[in-house]
Ligand code: ADP
């Protein structure tokens with residue numbers, strides 16, 4: 001639905017693998033001293049001196065993780081990088097390199113891959129990471145993108161999921177539920193479009209939440225902010241699956257319980273109004289929605305004054321003894337056990 005029929009369409013077979021790699025990667029330059037050798041040899045060479053090296057990888061599959069009927073390829077490239085950088089920032093580390101592998105079917109012309117790499121390029125520029133390698137192969141079905149992100153931190157800076165203590169404050173960056181709701185809006189417009197292709201979707205009232213779905217930003221700024229405030233979280237995770245399951249991860253790995261206050265969960269006004277329109281409960285959406293890529297972390301009570309009043313951070317609860325369990329404290333002051341919804345891609 002977003003394809004322009006007048007655009008040039010160069011079959012990948014015209015280039016061959018090596019020319020294709022060269023073509024797609026020609027405008028990427030190296031920015032990090034830790035990158036000794038990037039694309040072009042059998043392997044990249046990295047040197048981190050005394051720093052700890054953090055590595056994370058994600059595989060994105062067409063039809064499972066993204067739908068190209070409403071996801072422009074440029075956004076997809078950008079988001080594929082964000083999803084991975086988010087994991088690096090969740091370790092309180094600095095992202096330095098990415099490795100991007102793709103499998104493409106003949107359905108995709110060169111120009112489509114150029115769009116994908118334009119998004120990847122934009123992400124690497126804005127976040128200051130180097131593209132140092134990848135693999136390019138064919139696929140019989142759709143598009144697959146695998147991104148590996150590499151980062152660094154001194155060993156006293158790395159923050160794990162494990163480390164939260166009873167009485168620590170539970171803090172989240174930004175606001176929640178937007179990405180999931182943005183997806184609901186896009187799915188609805190896609191269904192409308194299928195029935196009547198002449199109807200142009202009006203996404204204007206949903207710009208924020210659709211943006212949260214199509215162009216998420218990894219919270220590099222929060223890692224820098226915590227550094228500037230001289231706050232080292234006691235545990236941290238990024239919110240890819242929904243607040244509820246991420247809290248449970250922190251609790252399990254830290255051997256603690258938690259009280260999460262429903263009234264404290266940060267929601268954008270557009271999330272609230274769209275929830276009303278879709279007849280969804282905004283707390284459920286924030287708890288189980290996923291793809292927000294915010295950072296969820298715990299800090300010791302002593303650090304509270306340092307983060308207090310910061311518009312980017314919200315205290316949403318506090319950690320308890322393990323025996324007390326993990327609960328949502330509702331607005332009506334009742335306690336409901338938090339449940340991990342599991343990863344939606346494996347449902348149905
Ligand atoms: P090999 O045959 O040893 O796997 P390739 O020809 O696949 O080597 O890759 C050559 C170089 O190009 C390597 O540095 C590799 O990391 C890089 N590369 C291959 N595909 C991509 C891609 N899609 N994006 C970025 N770099 C790539």
Ligand code: MG
Nearest residue numbers: 134135136137
């Ligand atoms: Mg290869």
